[in-house]
Amino acid sequence: MAAAEGSKIDPMHQFLIEPVLGSHWVVGGYDLSFTNSALWMVLTLAALWLFMLGGMKRELVPGRWQAAVEGFTGFISGMLVSNIGPKGKRFVPYVFSLFMFILFANILGLLPFGIVPGVHPFTITSHLTVTGVLAIISFAIVLIVGFGRHGFHFFSLFVPHGTPPLMIPLIFVVELMSFLVRPFSLGLRLFVAMTAGHILLKVLAAFVVNGINLGGGYLALVSLPSLVLMVGITVLELLVAAIQAYVFALLTSVYLNDAVNLH
Amino acid sequence: MPQLSQVAATYASQIFWLLVTFGLLYFVVGRGMVPKIVSTVDAREARVEGDLAAAEAARRTADSTEAAWRAEMDAARAEAGAETAKAKAQATASAEAQVKAADADLAERLGQHDLAIANAKGQALANLENVAAEAAQDIVARIAGLTVGIDQAATAVREVRAHG
Numbered sequence: 001m002a003a004a005e006g007s008k009i010d011p012m013h014q015f016l017i018e019p020v021l022g023s024h025w026v027v028g029g030y031d032l033s034f035t036n037s038a039l040w041m042v043l044t045l046a047a048l049w050l051f052m053l054g055g056m057k058r059e060l061v062p063g064r065w066q067a068a069v070e071g072f073t074g075f076i077s078g079m080l081v082s083n084i085g086p087k088g089k090r091f092v093p094y095v096f097s098l099f100m101f102i103l104f105a106n107i108l109g110l111l112p113f114g115i116v117p118g119v120h121p122f123t124i125t126s127h128l129t130v131t132g133v134l135a136i137i138s139f140a141i142v143l144i145v146g147f148g149r150h151g152f153h154f155f156s157l158f159v160p161h162g163t164p165p166l167m168i169p170l171i172f173v174v175e176l177m178s179f180l181v182r183p184f185s186l187g188l189r190l191f192v193a194m195t196a197g198h199i200l201l202k203v204l205a206a207f208v209v210n211g212i213n214l215g216g217g218y219l220a221l222v223s224l225p226s227l228v229l230m231v232g233i234t235v236l237e238l239l240v241a242a243i244q245a246y247v248f249a250l251l252t253s254v255y256l257n258d259a260v261n262l263h
Numbered sequence: 264m265p266q267l268s269q270v271a272a273t274y275a276s277q278i279f280w281l282l283v284t285f286g287l288l289y290f291v292v293g294r295g296m297v298p299k300i301v302s303t304v305d306a307r308e309a310r311v312e313g314d315l316a317a318a319e320a321a322r323r324t325a326d327s328t329e330a331a332w333r334a335e336m337d338a339a340r341a342e343a344g345a346e347t348a349k350a351k352a353q354a355t356a357s358a359e360a361q362v363k364a365a366d367a368d369l370a371e372r373l374g375q376h377d378l379a380i381a382n383a384k385g386q387a388l389a390n391l392e393n394v395a396a397e398a399a400q401d402i403v404a405r406i407a408g409l410t411v412g413i414d415q416a417a418t419a420v421r422e423v424r425a426h427g
Contacts, residue, residue: 015265017273030275037273038280045284052296058303060310073300092301093293101288127266129277134285195266 009209011202015126015195037130040122044105051104072100076249083253084260091256094141098134099249106194106241110234125244126194128187135187138252142182146259157262186251193244197237204230395420 019033026032055069062070076096080088102125109123124130146154158175159168204226211223396417403411411419 012264017265017269017277030279031272032279033276034280035273035276037277038284041280041284045288048288049292052292052300055300056296058299060307070300070304073297074304077301093297094289096297097285097289097293100292101285124281127277129266129270129274130281133278133281137285191266195264 009202009206011199011206014120014122014198014202017127036120036122037124037127040105040108040124041130044101044108044124047108048100048104072096079250080253080256083250084257087260088253088256091141091253095249095252095256098138098252099245102134102190102248103242103245106245107238109194109198110237110241123194123198125190126198128191131191132183132187134190134248135183138186138248138255139183142252142255142259145256149260150262154259154262157258182251182255186248190244190248193240197233197240201230201233201237204233392417392420392424395424 017035017037019035020039021034024031024033052069054065055073057063057066059066073092073096076099077089077092080091080095084091105123105125109121109126111121113119113121146157150156155172158172158179160171160175163171207226208223208230211218211221211226214222396413396419399420400411400413400416403409403416
């Protein structure tokens with residue numbers, strides 16, 4: 001019976017979206033239910049807001065918490081200034097929000113809240129809808145800034161310096177394609193990294209649980225190595241959580257650099 | 264994969280709540296808190312820079328004050344040396360003058376004394392001639408029984424003395 005229960009472990013179940021408390025709110029034909037995904041978005045926002053509140057003491061000599069918050073803001077503004085130049089400071093609020101939101105969402109989804117009965121952690125960044133919307137927001141800002149600053153001259157971004165006149169139509173199409181692919185690559189990269197990591201962890205966890213349920217040699221040969229592997233991969237996933245947030249923010253700032261400075 | 268199979272049913276809720284939470288995050292945290300934190304850091308950096316500049320300025324002031332003090336001390340020392348030399352020269356000059364005056368005084372007094380001695384000598388010689396004339400008058404009166412005038416006796420004494 002225990003083994004039968006173990007075999008029910010579905011590595012994809014963690015990504016399932018369900019309305020919290022089972023109620024559906026349909027507004028104007030759209031289902032705007034407060035789902036587990038929305039709950040974890042709110043939790044991410046709350047955790048981030050609390051974290052930032054610790055940095056608002058604004059003391060001359062910062063405490064540890066204030067120093068940590070200032071470290072993050074300094075990291076983002078340093079990244080923007082080194083990629084875009086002094087003009088990049090304008091984008092600190094957006095890129096900081098983006099980076100911290102993804103970072104906190106990634107890490108909150110990875111923390112072992114599942115050991116509390118009834119709590120099901122949910123990684124909002126493992127959903128293409130969420131990462132896609134974030135990528136589209138970034139891409140839209142790049143377009144608005146680019147056309148706002150340079151007008152139709154922004155299209156010169158697609159014709160690199162020194163292109164032979166004969167090649168211009170072809171290069172233009174190629175560059176335009178690579179430009180238009182950006183939001184997809186941006187959104188897919190985060191979604192795939194998060195999803196793959198969580199599936200891997202869940203599959204290994206299923207190995208551990210099934211091995212324990214079968215007992216004996218399975219326990220020693222399957223569960224134990226899987227558990228050791230899980231510990232290592234969890235550490236790796238923490239690293240990936242930070243790196244993916246960094247990559248998303250870094251690529252956004254690189255794209256913003258194109259929009260602000262062209263080539 | 265629920266991310267794809269559930270899209271049609273959940274996209275509205277996902278997008279709506281993401282826009283609500285991310286919008287709140289952007290406006291409350293990104294727009295509200297981050298600029299304050301950044302300005303705190305900037306103010307601290309400016310303060311540290313200002314303090315460093317003030318310390319540098321204070322150091323420079325101290326250096327210049329010390330240089331001025333040193334120059335003043337050198338000048339005072341030179342002045343004191345010059346004054347000492349002047350006083351020494353003055354003292355030497357006045358001492359010389361005093362010695363010279365004393366020399367002159369002494370020489371004058373010596374001359375006066377020499378004169379007095381010469382006078383006394385002359386007087387004594389004159390007295391001696393008188394005594395010799397009187398003695399010669401006496402001798403002549405006693406031996407020859409002649410009365411010789413004092414002038415005659417004196418002339419005779421003078422003649423004898425002149426012939427040796």
